[in-house]
Amino acid sequence: MIRDAATFEVFRNAVCGAADEMAITVLRTAHSQIVAASMDFSAALCDARGRVIAQANTCPVHLGSIPDAMTAILDRFSGGIIDGDVYVLNDPSAGGMHLPDVFAVTPVFAGTVLAGFAVSVVNHADVGGWAAGSMAVQSTSIFAEGVQIPPSRLAEAGRTNDSFLELILRNVREPELFRGDLDSQLAANHTGARCLLELVDRHGTDDFGQLVDELLDYSETLVRTQLENTVPGAYEFADQIDDDGLGSGPIPFRVRVTVDRDGLEFDFTGSSPQVGSALNATASFTRSACYAAVQGLLAGDVPANSGFYRAFRFEIPTGSILDATRPAARGARGLVAYRIIDTVLGALAPVFPDRVPAAGDGGPNSVAIGITEADGSSTVLWDILCGAWGARPDQDGIDGVSPLGANLANTPVEDIERSGRVRIDGYGYLTDTAGAGRYRGGLGTFRDMTVLAAEATVQIRSDRRTSLPYGLDGGGNGTPSLNLRDPGPHEVLLDAKPHLTVPGGTRHRQITAGGGGYGDPRTRDPEAVLQDVLDEKVSRAAARDDYHVVVDGDRVDLAATTALRTAR
Amino acid sequence: MTAVAALARAMSLPGAVTFDMGGTTAKASLIESGRPFVSAGYEVGGGMNVARGLGSGAGYPVRAPSLDIAEIGAGGGSIIATDVAGALHVGPASAGSRPGPAAYGNGGEHPTLTDANVVLGYLSAEALAGGHVRIHPELAVKALAGVADELGADVLETARGAYDVAVSGMTTAVKAVTSERGRDPREATMVAFGGAGPLYGAALARELGIDTVVVPAHPGLFSALGLLVADVERHASTSHTTEHADAGALGREFDALAAHVDWELRSAAPHRDVVVERSLDMRYRGQRFELRIPLPPGPIDRSTLVHARERFHAEHRSTYGRRSADELVEVVTLRVRGRVETGVRLDEALAAPLPPPGPERSRRCFFAGQEIDVAVIDRAALGGQPRPGPLVVEDMDATTLVPPGAAAHRDRLNNIVISWSRP
Numbered sequence: 003m004i005r006d007a008a009t010f011e012v013f014r015n016a017v018c019g020a021a022d023e024m025a026i027t028v029l030r031t032a033h034s035q036i037v038a039a040s041m042d043f044s045a046a047l048c049d050a051r052g053r054v055i056a057q058a059n060t061c062p063v064h065l066g067s068i069p070d071a072m073t074a075i076l077d078r079f080s081g082g083i084i085d086g087d088v089y090v091l092n093d094p095s096a097g098g099m100h101l102p103d104v105f106a107v108t109p110v111f112a113g114t115v116l117a118g119f120a121v122s123v124v125n126h127a128d129v130g131g132w133a134a135g136s137m138a139v140q141s142t143s144i145f146a147e148g149v150q151i152p153p154s155r156l157a158e159a160g161r162t163n164d165s166f167l168e169l170i171l172r173n174v175r176e177p178e179l180f181r182g183d184l185d186s187q188l189a190a191n192h193t194g195a196r197c198l199l200e201l202v203d204r205h206g207t208d209d210f211g212q213l214v215d216e217l218l219d220y221s222e223t224l225v226r227t228q229l230e231n232t233v234p235g236a237y238e239f240a241d242q243i244d245d246d247g248l249g250s251g252p253i254p255f256r257v258r259v260t261v262d263r264d265g266l267e268f269d270f271t272g273s274s275p276q277v278g279s280a281l282n283a284t285a286s287f288t289r290s291a292c293y294a295a296v297q298g299l300l301a302g303d304v305p306a307n308s309g310f311y312r313a314f315r316f317e318i319p320t321g322s323i324l325d326a327t328r329p330a331a332r333g334a335r336g337l338v339a340y341r342i343i344d345t346v347l348g349a350l351a352p353v354f355p356d357r358v359p360a361a362g363d364g365g366p367n368s369v370a371i372g373i374t375e376a377d378g379s380s381t382v383l384w385d386i387l388c389g390a391w392g393a394r395p396d397q398d399g400i401d402g403v404s405p406l407g408a409n410l411a412n413t414p415v416e417d418i419e420r421s422g423r424v425r426i427d428g429y430g431y432l433t434d435t436a437g438a439g440r441y442r443g444g445l446g447t448f449r450d451m452t453v454l455a456a457e458a459t460v461q462i463r464s465d466r467r468t469s470l471p472y473g474l475d476g477g478g479n480g481t482p483s484l485n486l487r488d489p490g491p492h493e494v495l496l497d498a499k500p501h502l503t504v505p506g507g508t509r510h511r512q513i514t515a516g517g518g519g520y521g522d523p524r525t526r527d528p529e530a531v532l533q534d535v536l537d538e539k540v541s542r543a544a545a546r547d548d549y550h551v552v553v554d555g556d557r558v559d560l561a562a563t564t565a566l567r568t569a570r
Numbered sequence: 571m572t573a574v575a576a577l578a579r580a581m582s583l584p585g586a587v588t589f590d591m592g593g594t595t596a597k598a599s600l601i602e603s604g605r606p607f608v609s610a611g612y613e614v615g616g617g618m619n620v621a622r623g624l625g626s627g628a629g630y631p632v633r634a635p636s637l638d639i640a641e642i643g644a645g646g647g648s649i650i651a652t653d654v655a656g657a658l659h660v661g662p663a664s665a666g667s668r669p670g671p672a673a674y675g676n677g678g679e680h681p682t683l684t685d686a687n688v689v690l691g692y693l694s695a696e697a698l699a700g701g702h703v704r705i706h707p708e709l710a711v712k713a714l715a716g717v718a719d720e721l722g723a724d725v726l727e728t729a730r731g732a733y734d735v736a737v738s739g740m741t742t743a744v745k746a747v748t749s750e751r752g753r754d755p756r757e758a759t760m761v762a763f764g765g766a767g768p769l770y771g772a773a774l775a776r777e778l779g780i781d782t783v784v785v786p787a788h789p790g791l792f793s794a795l796g797l798l799v800a801d802v803e804r805h806a807s808t809s810h811t812t813e814h815a816d817a818g819a820l821g822r823e824f825d826a827l828a829a830h831v832d833w834e835l836r837s838a839a840p841h842r843d844v845v846v847e848r849s850l851d852m853r854y855r856g857q858r859f860e861l862r863i864p865l866p867p868g869p870i871d872r873s874t875l876v877h878a879r880e881r882f883h884a885e886h887r888s889t890y891g892r893r894s895a896d897e898l899v900e901v902v903t904l905r906v907r908g909r910v911e912t913g914v915r916l917d918e919a920l921a922a923p924l925p926p927p928g929p930e931r932s933r934r935c936f937f938a939g940q941e942i943d944v945a946v947i948d949r950a951a952l953g954g955q956p957r958p959g960p961l962v963v964e965d966m967d968a969t970t971l972v973p974p975g976a977a978a979h980r981d982r983l984n985n986i987v988i989s990w991s992r993p
Contacts, residue, residue, distance in 0.1 A: 030750075
């Protein structure tokens with residue numbers, strides 16, 4: 003219950019602004035390309051019990067990551083926490099998610115009293131292991147993926163444990179980058195700590211605690227109020243990942259969402275056991291993906307905090323791909339989040355009939371190109387290609403935009419080319435890739451590149467080649483994602499998740515999946531079909547075959563269209 | 571911003587935070603040494619620009635040099651509302667100019683910040699804009715009563731609550747251009763303008779720890795004045811590639827860019843001096859944001875680049891609090907800016923005599939839980955000696971609020987200068 007509306011709103015602005023300020027510090031100072039390009043980091047303020055007070059809107063699939071990390075830190079250090087300490091961890095079986103995500107936690111003291119914690123998570127460029135970037139799909143054990151950090155004290159009362167830090171740095175490929183990114187996390191935590199102290203100072207300890215309670219209750223109320231308007235029941239859906247990158251598949255995802263007076267329950271019983279490759283998530287990551295899916299459906303701005311979580315319950319089988327057990331590899335678990343979101347949204351489509359879109363591209367295609375330079379140093383170029391959104395209940399799908407689970411930007415062509423090691427030869431949308439429907443899906447995106455270095459390793463993570471983006475309400479599926487070598491008459495279809503060594507001059511094309519359609523395509527406005535034909539988004543043949551619209555020159559042949567659409 | 575930059579040069583202000591609040595948005599920026607910050611791009615059509623990086627991506631990026639401005643959806647027309655969970659919100663929805671605030675009597679029913687300011691007595695309950703806009707205070711009260719009922723509070727407390735919420739939102743915009751860039755706002759002077767800026771400037775400054783607020787003459791038209799004094803500028807840039815690795819090649823590229831902007835400016839302004847400045851956008855490898863490092867005039871050799879790297883490390887430290895290893899520094903873009911000064915003097919225009927003041931009057935204003943009588947004067951009636959608040963100063967195009975605890979005087983450029991004494 004909010005006691006004073008103006009005081010509350012000023013507090014909310016300040017505490018959410020503080021989390022954003024932490025995130026901006028990371029964004030502007032971190033070196034990892036992946037931080038800047040994909041917002042793959044998070045920042046949050048917690049209270050002394052480890053509850054999340056505010057989390058910046060950066061990476062959607064980190065939304066539920068902080069509580070498990072805080073539990074792990076408090077389990078290990080509670081009672082011995084002193085001013086000037088800094089804790090770190092990345093161990094997926096003790097509060098982490100996958101090894102590149104390093105958590106840094108700074109306790110904040112108001113005088114001698116623990117007031118809370120500033121927390122940051124950054125996906126580091128490399129944490130060691132056999133493959134550059136530490137996120138290879140083909141890893142089969144966490145011991146191959148890099149340095150594992152259980153909940154640890156990096157600094158004690160302001161003194162950094164140098165031996166510990168040097169041990170970590172010795173195990174990563176680019177120690178300067180790692181150290182720079184860790185420093186940027188500590189700078190962000192410093193910012194957060196300052197803001198937290200200002201708020202405690204301004205309101206006093208008691209009122210601060212009261213306002214935190216109000217803020218958490220506020221988020222819970224906003225979620226529950228919206229759920230009150232939904233139809234109770236159990237809703238099931240299944241989807242899949244094509245393969246695990248080691249030849250096994252498909253990998254099933256199943257969810258049963260129960261909507262009742264207590265909120266939403268997500269039961270993932272029946273989903274795949276953990277897999278042999280690095281496509282394994284933690285329970286915290288699975289919950290995060292569910293939160294991200296639901297946040298996308300809720301109207302308005304619900305502050306991300308521990309109150310938000312209260313309306314959700316989970317049944318996530320231990321030992322499944324959604325909560326793997328040690329020593330499972332986890333590096334490439336990003337794809338798992340995309341598929342969890344697709345599965346959960348499929349189940350929720352009848353619950354939020356005017357909000358849920360058909361399936362999108364199912365996660366971006368990511369291409370890591372590794373080049374060993376003459377001096378022995380290594381360059382890694384990440385080409386991230388986002389494709390289509392599924393059609394919406396009342397509009398076409400969006401083309402070429404980051405999926406809901408991430409905050410990605412397609413890697414700028416200039417960023418890749420300025421290395422002088424790769425040339426981008428083509429980049430655009432492809433005709434007839436959208437799932438047909440009353441509203442069509444977004445179009446598949448392609449990129450052509452030529453390797454200019456003498457030799458390169460190419461590691462691709464793509465999916466949705468056999469398990470196509472689903473349509474809804476009679477809409478068609480989207481088209482598959484493809485990886486082609488030497489596109490043209492002699493093109494070779496590569497695996498969806500290959501790890502290759504290729505000679506200079508190799509040409510490669512990647513194509514993202516097209517989005518699913520919504521509604522019967524034969525009910526699509528013929529003028530909209532005509533416009534797509536004129537824009538070369540849909541061919542004349544597809545207009546006739548899929549939409550039953552006959553386009554003659556630059557206009558719709560209404561008589562022929564009506565005849566086609568009324569014929570049985 | 572251009573007008574504030576000119577004002578900052580005329581007043582010799584080392585740092586100025588600009589605060590421009592109109593009918594729908596509030597904008598903040600930072601002027602250092604009389605020059606605005608320029609960013610490499612801007613986003614349009616994506617709503618507000620405040621989160622700067624966090625909120626980006628929603629609009630269409632325009633990769634052209636832009637004045638670096640943070641913006642939030644809080645203006646005089648911003649609508650005051652509650653939500654289902656009992657919180658009080660101000661904006662970003664706006665009543666616009668039609669129907670506008672309820673108090674304008676044009677059919678607006680949603681309470682706005684302007685309505686709150688009428689209820690609080692900060693704005694005239696009779697007319698604004700020199701008598702051209704009639705005010706209907708009873709409509710403002712009626713509009714706010716709905717929100718007050720939902721909150722279980724009285725109308726005056728609700729109006730003041732909305733004022734405070736607006737101030738807290740605007741601190742975000744100012745922090746985006748100061749503390750989030752390693753600049754301490756407390757070392758700057760605030761320049762408040764726009765139709766609504768002078769009503770909030772003093773409260774916002776206090777929240778940020780800024781001592782001094784300058785409200786220039788013609789605050790509602792101040793941005794337009796900036797157009798009259800703006801220099802003519804041309805920019806040229808090119809991406810840094812491996813071909814620029816040696817200093818000689820880099821110098822030749824700069825010469826070509828400089829010759830280009832010089833030619834363009836001479837064709838536009840044949841009889842004026844062209845000033846050309848060169849800079850490098852630099853960053854640590856992997857970063858997405860660059861810092862602009864100016865280069866000294868003269869030929870470019872190895873020592874120029876060594877000095878540029880040193881300046882980059884220093885600038886990075888002052889902006890972000892740390893520096894990294896030298897081998898991580900990379901040059902991203904070569905930039906040249908050519909400038910021709912207009913020669914129009916803003917300070918002379920501002921110092922022109924004001925119209926004679928009307929008589930001093932008074933009205934009831936609500937501060938800190940109670941209504942008190944507050945003197946209302948015209949700008950010309952304010953003298954050179956600080957006069958303690960509370961005080962309201964009315965211009966044709968804006969109203970300046972001097973809260974209790976602050977003091978105001980008028981300087982030689984007819985600025986209202988509001989001072990908070992540090993506790």
